[in-house]
Amino acid sequence: MSDNFIKQRANAQFKKLPGVEDGKTVVSEHEAAADALEAKIARLKGLRLARDAAELAAPPKPAPPKKKPGKKKKRAPPSPALSLSDWLNNRHAGGRSK
Numbered sequence: 001m002s003d004n005f006i007k008q009r010a011n012a013q014f015k016k017l018p019g020v021e022d023g024k025t026v027v028s029e030h031e032a033a034a035d036a037l038e039a040k041i042a043r044l045k046g047l048r049l050a051r052d053a054a055e056l057a058a059p060p061k062p063a064p065p066k067k068k069p070g071k072k073k074k075r076a077p078p079s080p081a082l083s084l085s086d087w088l089n090n091r092h093a094g095g096r097s098k
Helices: 003-015 026-057 084-093
Strands: none
Touching: none
16 A cells, blocks of 8 residues: 555544534533633622622621520429339239230
8 A cells, every 4th residue: 555545544534523613622622621621610700709799798696585484394303113013912812914
């Protein structure tokens, strides 16, 4: 094969690469995505700074009134504990087995 034919074939393959015929390249698409990201970051930063400035300029909210501590209710004294034998006798008298 001649060198001329090889060059022509390589040039034909190069022209078929995606994005080359439109004048676009992968690098320019990457740069466009990076530029869009930078624009989004700048917009969000501006919104955050505006929100923070509005919070600082707003009058402070009044503190909620403090609640008075309520009286604690006293618990009823615990009933005296039954012995195990008394408990078993009560169960047996109530119609329960064992």
